[in-house]
Amino acid sequence: MRxxxxxxxxxxxxxxxxxxxxxxxxxxxxxxxxxxxxxxxMPKIIELVAEQDQSFKIEAVKEVSALDSFDQFxxxxxxSLIVFVIMxxxxxxxxxxxxxxLLSLTRGMERRKVIxxxxxxxxxxxxxxxxxxxxxxxxxxxxxxxMSVVNDLWTAVLLWWIYGLWYxxxxxxxxxxxxxxxxxxVCTGAIFLAGDLLAMxxxxxxxxxxxxxxxxxxxxARDFDxxxxxxxxLVSIVLLLSAxxxxxxxxxx
Amino acid sequence: xPVLEIKDLVKSFGDKQVxxxxxxxxxxxxxxxxxxxxxxxxTTTMKTVxxxxxxxxxxxxxxxxxxxxxxxPTNRHIGYLxxxxxxxxxxxxxxxxxxxxxISGMDRGEIRxxxxxxxxxxxxxxxxHRIKGYSRGMRQRLGIAQALLGRPRLLICDEPTSAxxxxxxxxxxxxxxxxxxxxxxLFSTHILSDVERICTDVAFLRxxxxxxxxxxxxIRRSYRSDIYILEPEGSEAAAALKAAFPMLTDTGSGSxxxxxxxxxxxxxxxxxxxxxxxxxxxxxxxxxxxxLFMEVVGQ
Numbered sequence: 001m002r003x004x005x006x007x008x009x010x011x012x013x014x015x016x017x018x019x020x021x022x023x024x025x026x027x028x029x030x031x032x033x034x035x036x037x038x039x040x041x042m043p044k045i046i047e048l049v050a051e052q053d054q055s056f057k058i059e060a061v062k063e064v065s066a067l068d069s070f071d072q073f074x075x076x077x078x079x080s081l082i083v084f085v086i087m088x089x090x091x092x093x094x095x096x097x098x099x100x101x102l103l104s105l106t107r108g109m110e111r112r113k114v115i116x117x118x119x120x121x122x123x124x125x126x127x128x129x130x131x132x133x134x135x136x137x138x139x140x141x142x143x144x145x146x147m148s149v150v151n152d153l154w155t156a157v158l159l160w161w162i163y164g165l166w167y168x169x170x171x172x173x174x175x176x177x178x179x180x181x182x183x184x185x186v187c188t189g190a191i192f193l194a195g196d197l198l199a200m201x202x203x204x205x206x207x208x209x210x211x212x213x214x215x216x217x218x219x220x221a222r223d224f225d226x227x228x229x230x231x232x233x234l235v236s237i238v239l240l241l242s243a244x245x246x247x248x249x250x251x252x253x
Numbered sequence: 254x255p256v257l258e259i260k261d262l263v264k265s266f267g268d269k270q271v272x273x274x275x276x277x278x279x280x281x282x283x284x285x286x287x288x289x290x291x292x293x294x295x296t297t298t299m300k301t302v303x304x305x306x307x308x309x310x311x312x313x314x315x316x317x318x319x320x321x322x323x324x325x326p327t328n329r330h331i332g333y334l335x336x337x338x339x340x341x342x343x344x345x346x347x348x349x350x351x352x353x354x355x356i357s358g359m360d361r362g363e364i365r366x367x368x369x370x371x372x373x374x375x376x377x378x379x380x381x382h383r384i385k386g387y388s389r390g391m392r393q394r395l396g397i398a399q400a401l402l403g404r405p406r407l408l409i410c411d412e413p414t415s416a417x418x419x420x421x422x423x424x425x426x427x428x429x430x431x432x433x434x435x436x437x438x439l440f441s442t443h444i445l446s447d448v449e450r451i452c453t454d455v456a457f458l459r460x461x462x463x464x465x466x467x468x469x470x471x472i473r474r475s476y477r478s479d480i481y482i483l484e485p486e487g488s489e490a491a492a493a494l495k496a497a498f499p500m501l502t503d504t505g506s507g508s509x510x511x512x513x514x515x516x517x518x519x520x521x522x523x524x525x526x527x528x529x530x531x532x533x534x535x536x537x538x539x540x541x542x543x544x545l546f547m548e549v550v551g552q
Contacts, residue, residue, distance in 0.1 A: 002355055002356075002358060003355070003356045003358070005355070006352055006355030006356050007356065009352075010341065010344075010352055013343060013344070013348075014341065014343055017343035017383075018343060098339045099335065099337070099338075099339040100339045100340060100341055102305070102335060102339075103333065103335070103338065103339075103340070103353070103399065104353075104356055105305070105324075106303050106305070106328050106331070106333045107328065107353055107356050107357050107403075108324070108326070108328050108329055108356065108357060108358070109356045110324055111323070111324065249323055252305070252306060252307075253305060
């Protein structure tokens, strides 16, 4: 346990001192503020454009609600997740190229604990950033609008958080046999694209992890069934992390 | 009991067989120079001892325990200094040693006291800057400190001086001599003067096997063909000697050298005495490690 704690502490120190945590925090905070701000300001922006450009005709500007703010949140959080993946994809590969992991391993650091420490750190950073983003959006939204129109917010938020964990599991898995952050990003992106392509088959859509990214649908209606996608996502997270251990054990450093 | 024993180690990378049945024994409390040209397999041997590479065949034991690939428990006996040690640049030297101590499972009090002692020994005490600002020599000294943290029975250093300037080299060699009191040092190098300066035992690695090994003094005794320096007085004497003994090698500074395996010094002396050729000196010179190495590698 001491090995694991020491490595986790090292990972967090690195996140802080490399300023990755601050940058990610700022990005997630920015999108957290932007979601209600965009919802709040959009009608005024549309009116301004309409006033200046006579060819721009508006039938009626609908009244903005808390739902619009959270819609924006779920759009923005996908952009934040891309930034997260790009910034964290090198969490293993940086150690391979610099050779820093070698000394830890020769000191008896167990490889499975390296995986556990890095996966834990990524999960903690993702959770903290996601909470900053959602917490900011939630606070402003609750201040400006009536929240009673929003259905199943917490389930939607939880599903999106789990969707983020799926990307973390992919980063960890690909990092155990790839040597560059770019390759990890490309492979993670390829899986996302493959998921999107599969989702075009109507019968398959509900079984693909990317389906969870549409969890904002829960805010308006209760007839979405995310259970198959959730189960498959959770199973694939467990499988990816489990497969990472033997893959990493085989890796020659 | 030897601290490290390697028997018939074979390791290939693809079609290329780097180690072809290497056998080696490192006695306890020795400073063991592992000598070989670049690319002969020194680093491969060391990484296999550390369980970082899987051997094709052969057996390695450290302190009597067998080395296994992966997380080998024998690493608790070993401190390792790679050729270019890389540390977490965002840490200070003290933080890095504390991290190493924690993952090695050392007692917290011992980590503190041992870190202070080692940082003092390698001249990094009171160094509060982060490692990213360290010079190569400072990194190498920190590398030795981290390798010695757990009081290992065997300190493995992979070319510890090859990238350093003369001052840095001297500092590292001095540290290695000092640590011999508490540990065995195995260090690979191709800088023969470093080996001559501090090693008690050596092994020459050539074409995947140890072509010569043992205590340095014994090797010198048993393997030497002495080199003689002959300095005649005047060009006439020099020309006569060269004509009589074509195997003499001209040093270019008015003297010749020859090996006693090629020419007897008594023969030279009697030749000069018979012809009354004036000589300034005829002197036996100790063969250097470089001479031995050249002989071993056949050049």
